[in-house]
Amino acid sequence: MSERAVSSCMITVCRGFEPGRCRFSLVEGGLSSADVDAAVAATGWDDFVKSRARGPLMQHDAFKVALTGCANGCSRPHIMDVGLIRAERPGAADDACTACGLCIRQCPEGALAPVGNDSSCPATMCARPAGTPVLDAASCVSCGRCLRRCPEHALPVVAAGWRIVVGGRLGRRPRLATELPGIFDDATALVILDRAARWFMRDHRPGLRFADIVAKSPGGLSALVEGV
Incomplete structure (x- = not known):
């Protein structure tokens, strides 16, 4: 199978973000793919990864984010670098x-x-x-x-926002993403996304995926939510 050049940040969005497309969707305003793209771009990820790539960017070079409108996870958040899952918890x-x-x-x-x-x-x-x-x-x-x-x-709704999972991947060493404790509002979700991208840049090595970094340094997960 051949690969083609891709964007430095690949964002997958489920159909629940389109009005009337999914009866299970909890999306009512809030974050969009444009918000996610802007947050990752603000970290300098695009210039960073292009400076490290050997030629055009391929899929394995990209920072992968999924937005999904409910717990069904149709955009496959658990195999992405970061997955944002819309959530509402009852009391x-x-x-x-x-x-x-x-x-x-x-x-x-x-x-x-x-x-x-x-x-x-x-x-x-x-x-x-x-x-x-x-x-x-x-x-x-x-x-x-x-x-x-x-x-x-x-x-009653006691918490509404995003469940966040980090460090998922497919490939030769598949790994399901690890869920961070809590449900986070839009602003906090973007802070965590920013921290995840910067963590990836800090520990980046050729051939190393974000899932590998998370698996080898699970203590870094606490830094993603520290103080938020």
Whole structure:
């Protein structure tokens, strides 16, 4: 398979960024591919990588970023240098909840379960009516489906923004990207993107991918979110 010259920053965007194209999309304004391109360009990445390349830039030279409108990840964020995944995390159901169970049935991850009358009921929820949804935060991927399904709007949004994954790749040593802890607003996501590109430039070596750098220096991940 032959390669052709590419841009120094390759941005993949799912169709959820086009109005009306995806029913699962959580995109309502916010970051665009132009914002991402400008943030990477501001680091000086384009001049840097062109000065290191042996001839025209090829796909393996580019800094790869994915923007995806929901947890389905159609733009393949987990195999990119940086992936931004739109997210909305629900909180505990409020008093408007009628325990109808629609949100529980809607969740593909099984992250919502009804309050029961047994000893496993969380202490903060035991006084709630049977059937009230309880969130398993470890299983929730912040896809927002439960929030949109609730007819009473009883599930509050406690965090909205971007999940961010870094250091993914395909090739001969494939690696799934590592997720940073938290959900980040637009401005913070751009700060993290800036730091990731600068980290890549600082530790760049011929033939070395950003995924290799992340894998060899996992402590560097904490620097991406320090102080944000």
